[in-house]
Amino acid sequence: MNKTLRRLVAPALFLSASFAPSAGAESLLDFTLENRTGYTLTEIYMSPARKDHWGRQLLKAPLRDGGDFKLAAPATARVQSYDLKAVYKDGSGAPVWYDLKPATFSRLTLKWDKAKNKTVAVKHK
Secondary structure, X not given: OOHHHHXXXXXXXXXXXXXXXXXXXXXXXXXXXXXXXOOOEEEEEEEEOOOOOOOOOOOOOOEOOOOEEEEEOOOOOOOOOEEEEEEEOOXXXXXXXXXXXXXXXXXXXXXXXXXXOEEEEEEEO
């Protein structure tokens, strides 16, 4: 496989097999996503940073306010920085966070910041 094709295929394979509920050993890239926005999220996407390709939607069911979702990467994962996109059920927005490094946090809480009129992501170790 040529180098260019390998760079395109590897992230796609990683994302198709990863960031789904995990029953196995934890990776340094695993984390729990908490929805504390006050709204239901219907879609979550993860992509290697700055790839402009979201791949498949990761939630199996809507993530209600107060709920959480375990995102797990395979132990062979190499990509260290990701972009995350969340979609609100009511259609009011689809915030995106860039260059998240899951190895640096174990929990990511999405909160609605009324003063700034935007959704913020708070990282927890």
